[in-house]
Amino acid sequence: MVIPGGRFVKELVFFGARLKERHLSARDNSHGELAAIFETERIYHLAPPVGSAFLDACRLYLNQPLLNDYNLLPSPTGRVDLIKIATVVLLLLNLTVLFGMIGAKEYQIREAMEQVDSRIKAVQPLVKEVNALQGQVKALEDKSQTIAQFQNPDLIDLLAKLTSELPQHSYLDLIRLDKDQKAINIMGYTDDIGELTTKLQVFGEVKLKSTSRRKNKTYFHLETSLP
Known part of the structure; x- marks a missing residue:
């Protein structure tokens, strides 16, 4: 490759991608002279004279291969x-x-x-x-x-007996089972408390717990023990 410039012209010889020789010349030799010296017709020149057999060295800047040869110079910067x-x-x-x-x-x-x-x-x-x-x-x-x-008293039978034994003009208001005392508390209204307690003796011992006047009748509270 011929690189002109300054007082001397640089002549570089490459073997493949490596620089093999470097020469300095006082003048720009022709293609024929260089071909005879280096024994090759493939010589690149940075500014080849018009009509000369030199190859343009600018083509080596291309990244694409040139026929079977490849670019041996570094890629230009700025890409x-x-x-x-x-x-x-x-x-x-x-x-x-x-x-x-x-x-x-x-x-x-x-x-x-x-x-x-x-x-x-x-x-x-x-x-x-x-x-x-x-x-x-x-x-x-x-x-x-x-x-x-409780000892399973027959409550239906008990209610039936209470209904049949209640004196006339007497009726029940509440029947309550007391599990602790095993007793039945009977509450209701009557006109004659004495007759009521007498008739309810058929159920066993009947205790009169309390009486009071309500609705022009005697409100009673009786207690009888379960069998």
Whole structure:
């Protein structure tokens, strides 16, 4: 390769991609002279004279191969590295998609939690009703157990006898079983308390607990023991 300029002309000899020899010449030798010295017709010149057999050295700046030969000079500076730009753009796109997926997942979780909270609030009144019903059932079970603790008196027969033995113008207001005393408390209204206590002796010992005046009648409270 011939590089003119200054007081001397540089003549560089390459072997492949490596610099093999370097010569300085006081004048710009012709193509024929250099071909005879270096034994090759393939000689490049940075400013080849018009009509000479020199090859234009500017062609070596191309990145594309020249026939079977390749550019041995470094690429010119100032070119944009498209591969790096594409890599950065793809990385940013991937990060954007990743953050978008994380945000969408977080939104789905928050929405699901809000739905669960709303359903819990909707069910809470039903839970309170169920608890109230369970309390009522428990109270009924307790009452049933209380009745079962007695010696299973025939209450229907007892009511039938009370109805038949009550004096005229007498009626019952309340019958209460006392599990602790194993007794039956009878309360009601009558016009003649003496006649009432006499007739109820058929049930056994009858105790007069109290009397009072209500509705122009005698309100009585009697107690008799269970058999």
